[in-house]
Amino acid sequence: MNGLVKQFGYLIVLFPLLGAMVNGFFGRRIQARFGEKAVGYLAGGAVLLSFLFSIIAFIAIADNQGQALVNHGYTWIEAGGLRVDAAFLFDPLSTIMLLIITGTGFLIHVYSMAYMTGDPGFHRYFAYLNLFVFSMLVLVLGESALLMFVGWEGVGLCSYLLIGFWFHEKANVYAANKAFIVNRVGDFGFIIGLFLLYWSLSSAAAPLAQGTSILSFSYLAEHVHLIRDSSFFNVSLVTIICLCLFVGATGKSAQIPLYVWLPDAMAGPTPVSALIHAATMVTAGVYMIGRLHFLFAMSGTAMAVIAVIGAATALLAATMGCVQNDIKKVLAYSTVSQLGYMFLAMGVGAYSAGLFHVMTHAFFKACLFLGAGSVILGMHHEQDIRKMGGLRKYMPKTFATFGIATIAIMGIPPFSGFFSKDEILWQAYSSEHGHPALWSVGVLTAGITAFYMSRLMFLTFFGENRRRQAVREAHHPEHETHGHHDAHRIKESPRAITLPLQILAFFSIIAGFINVPAALGGANRFAEYLGPIFGHHAGQVEHNSMEYILMMASIGAVLLGSGLAYVFYIKKPDLPRILAEKLKHPYTLVYNKYYVDEIYAFLFISGTIVLSKVLAFFDKYAVDLIVNLSGLALRTQSRITGWFDATFVDGTVNFVADSTLVVGDNVRKIQTGRVQVYILVLVLIMALGIAVKTILA
């Protein structure tokens, strides 16, 4: 098995790439000949194959006691001292991510076949989706930091392509641009970090390092301690590197300050939101920190920054999620908030806890997004929850799965969310990098999460359907049960949609059980599996009663939040409106997302626009001036040369011709036609001759 993985591991990455290329180049023809189903099967089949192979890899690694297996490809770059190999690293961390990516990816492909039917860009969608899976796999399997960065950029690109999928709407295009540009800002920091890492490591390990692939993770893990003491203007170099890399992570994983693109990214199709912005791409930052945990562990400052930002983002996003009215936007802010939890975990050193939350979050968030997609389909593309309601009657399967996922995200035992979130909160409190303040922020966020998720549930699925009410009141008393109400009939989505929902809901329930903490009698199997990478809970704190108290506290916060939502939206539905009017200013502030977008526009974008105007002015008047002047000089010089040529050169030629004419004209006058003149001339010359001869003789 090990040999298989080492030899054929690249196939996992190759299948989605092939699917993308076939659908990309021939998709239109395939769709025309064989129908939409063929395109969907092609794409989904590629991911399914990758999933099956991932299972094989996972088993191989598990059998191998977690030793890493590397599938060497070829030497990609060899320039000067820099050497990068194209190779794929299979170890517990990457195989877990593989399973998550390919598993949820496959389910979302199946879902997309039903969700996107009839769309004119059907084959294009699947080509992009496959390309995204390929990029994400390269990201997690890359054996070198540079190869990981290739995947990093690739997922950014695919995110742009898929957010702006319906590019005929300007708003979608702007959202895609925003995503890409903000991502790019993060990538800039990431690259700086890579540069610094390479530079410092190659100079620290100098003579031995020539010709070896410095940026490969194995090399980094072994030799990164060499730069522990280097400093850059009196700041520890390791801290700078870690902060730069974290900037990249904030861009990709939507943390403060670069989270602004994620809510706008909801302009893309819902399965895209589910796959990219819930389960996979946004977790790339977390993965990256996990991969380079040895580097981050060397800088306490960086870890503290990560934890604080993670916690702050979690809280901020949760507050913003409370007042959103678009079902997908609520889920988007929820994603940002949950990502904050993951970074909080990584920041306090609880790497396996963070990755465990990645896994459970993938399940329930994907389920929530796909459920939202089902709701949108059922409501005929209505996304405002104020117009929904009572959907549990019309879409029972969706209601059930959505409900399960909501309970999971709120963190109510024994659903998966509880185990992962609780582990994070415990580590935030008790780990050596942790702090009770971080824990309290986490608990508060959990409560707010419960509030807004319950709000979402209640407004969407409970009560009366407000749109039908509005329709009924508008058409009352004329036709109530008329035929054209068929257009407003709400029914359950087809099986291709509900089946993935059910599978994901199932996993949301049971996934928690693989990492039951010792405090509750479990074996922490997930953390053990990742042990070869992160260490077997080094410095594991003993279980004390604190853990149980904290568990109770978090459950209490969740129930409080949920109950509050119940009061607001079921018992007294007028209460939210009254409160909003009473607290108008805070409400407006939160509703407008703290005006962060506007602040950014003012600070950065207007500055950029001014700069571009200045440069355009400079270009127009300075550069163009120089160009025009040189053009003018050239024209003048050519005119002078032309004048010279016309006057002197042509003059000489013309002079020769003219003088010939003049001489000819004058000589012609000798021929007067009068014989007498001829005789005269004759006589004169004769006389002259004779005279001369006589004189001389």
Next chain:
Amino acid sequence: MTIGIKELVFICVALLTTVPCLIVVFSRNILYSAFALFFTFLGTSGLYFFLDAEFLGITQVVVYIGGVSVLLLFAILLTKNINEIGKTNMMSAGRMALVSVGALALLGSFGYALSGTVWFHKDDGTYPATTINGLGDLLLGKYLLPFEVVSLLLLAVLVGSLVIARRSVK
């Protein structure tokens, strides 16, 4: 230089030749010129007689004076402009000036050459008393071909002048 009767007569004849000749040149009236020419021919004929060339002298009178001069007068008659007869033989002053220069040069050269030349005298030449026999002998003897050619020429001239000067056929 002995000036006897012979020399005197010679001078008169020479003057008879050259003075009308100058009148021919400088006269503005064409009739005056024509008549002066007439006298020049006469003088020349006299000079021929002085040279013991009687036949030549008579021929000169007959042909030149009786033929050419009359012809000339006829031509003047046919083409003259009676009203302004005094201005029929104008000359161009410019050309006259120029050619006078040339003529003077020639004269000078001629004089210079003449003064230094010793003429060849053929001593054994027989010069007959009457020339006509000798001319006849030469004409039909040594100069027969030129004689015949000249007669042909005269025939051509005869016909040709008729053709050239005839009235155009309507």
Next chain:
Amino acid sequence: MFNMELTGITSYLIVSFILFLAGLLTVVSKRNIIGIFMGIELILNSAALNFAAFSRLTAHNLEGQMVSLFVIVLAAAEAAIALALLLAVYKRYHDISADNLTTLRL
């Protein structure tokens, strides 16, 4: 010079040269065609006189006179033709001024 014979060759040469120069002057400067023709006759005359003088005084034979004869004959023939041409020209142009008959020029 003054001890030459007056009736010697020199005098005849002088006379014929004067005739020749006069003829030349006439030919060159006269405007009337008949005037020009008179000049030609003078020139021919001077040549004939020259030949005759040389034949009598230097060569002592008749050959020079032969030439003079031919000259006279030819002069007459030429006169006939020339005046016929003149008449033809006069009929065409009604003008016998040599300055106006310039169609020979380029």
